[in-house]
Amino acid sequence: MATTSDIEKAAGVLRAGGLLALPTETVYGLGADAENPAAVARTFEVKGRPPDHPLIVHLGGAEHLDGWVRDVPATARLLAERFWPGPLTLVLRRGDRVPYEATGGLETVAVRVPDHPVALALLSAFGGGVTAPSANRFGSVSPTTADDVRAELGDSVDFVLDGGRCEVGVESTIVDVTGDTPTILRPGGVTREDLEAALGRPLAVPSTSRVRVPGQHPSHYAPRARVVLVEPEKVVHEAELAQESGHRVGVFVPAPFGDTAVKAHAVVAVPDSAAAYARGLYGFLRDLDQQGCDLIIASLPAERGLGLAIANRLRRAAGPRATD
Template sequence: MNTLKLQGDLATDVDTAARLLQQGELVAVPTETVYGLAANAADPEAVNGIFVAKGRPADHPLIVHLPSVDQLPQWAIDIPETARQLAQAFWPGPLTLLLHKHPDVSPVITGGLDTIGLRVPAHPVLLDLLHTAGIGVAAPSANPYKKLSPTTAIQVFETLQGKIAAVLDGGPCEVGIESTIVDLTGVQVQVLRPGPISARQIADVLQQTVATPEQHQVVVPGNVEEHYQPGKPLQLFSSVHMEQALQLRPDGIACVVHSPEYSDSLRPGDIMLSADPEGYAQALYQTLYQLDQGPAEEIWLELPPMTDAWQAVNDRLLRAGKVVGDRG
């Protein structure tokens, strides 16, 4: 298959992407979080193609991206008032609502579950595409299963070329990590995947307590022990242990740090990330991808603080790598 390279700032290319989706093809699309691998969510055969292209288990549910909150009743039933409150506060944006699925929704999308994850994305190119196509799209991250989520079109093209119809380039992703998933199907509102929208922000809108279980058995995207992984071994060090690691590391190791006091210990090829959670998250996957393509044999990374502000980043890192020693 010849994978087309399409530009999100060209109306003709957006039209082409919309036509491909309507025809049941797969198109990688930009979102504000990461690039997604999109298929017409109303076409079970097309959606099944996502699992094939990614090598993703068929019982792992997908998130459906909608052009507008007005489409919620087409995809979910028993929609609580909390859903409408959160949609008004955070949509378009990086928040996925877990709701009871509409009976007409194919179980292919939901992995056979009676719940469905829905969101309205904030990326202008994707919104334009959704309105042009007049459909909702199932769109998990556009990468092989368990590997690094892509935040640029070139990353998608290099890993999925020949497996999908097109890649729609909308530039680098602004957020850089996947959306928050909040479960609204039970008595207790709970965050099942931490992300750019924090539990505190959700609680402030709803004026109620929001649970944030460290571990749970609810099947949602990203809830597997190993995920978001670069191709090279990723070793994780607390800030305390990182100081000794920098001093003792052999050749062939690339380091990623965020503490300014370690700047003098860096070698060519090492990377200093932002000490701000949002800036760090935006650059994280791109940094790991860059080092994955470089000459280093392993990647050593300084873990951020284990605080609420860093919860989403730490969730990704602890699934992507192995902690050396304790977390400090």
């Protein structure tokens, strides 16, 4: 785990225009000084991320919003007071401190306050904003441990700040609050139900958006193995058929069928708890890759609570690849 000395070193890396991996409660981020266009541009290079895909600016608290955004509507203030620090990102109008390199050229900026002691200590020591997309190659499985980062990015990162395993395990929920009607642009660690309870109104979760935000690419959060989604009651049968046809199959066995014996190369028993499933999801996908699976059979959970975010990640993982 990170020490005070580690945090001071990490802050120095940011000040020098370097890149570091930092823990958050969601996933590990690839951090850069949000006000340094060259450092932000290097983030895109290391990830292989298209430059028009905006980044999230991480701040140490809602009191630091001045300059990063132009105005904070009442809805945004309410959500910030209720869910920050936490896995909620708000899309607001860009302030003067945010370079266009961080917003993908947009006049909006995504901001959040992470709920992780190491991340908050770093932000305090650094004294500024940090852009931090997930610390992995673009489109691949997000890292939830420091070892995941080291295995994927290696020497491309100047320093890895180890904060242990991420507690939430899926990225933040992104809510657009620039218009009259707040909209969920990406489901994540704060549930739709909790947001609706806080606002006292229903929220839409559109499949497409006029505002570009992270996680909207058709293929995203994807392992090397191809992911195929089927109905829960068909998972075992489809996995065994694929295994018999010569695939090295990894299978996510849904909780109701957890006692079923499966003839497959590797088996993941999906946890009963949605929170446990979300926390373990990316680790499960990475592990199946490491075991040499070329095909993963899974099903979507019920799309309520954290199940909405899990289903979103699985759909993206199963999305069309560049070679399709």
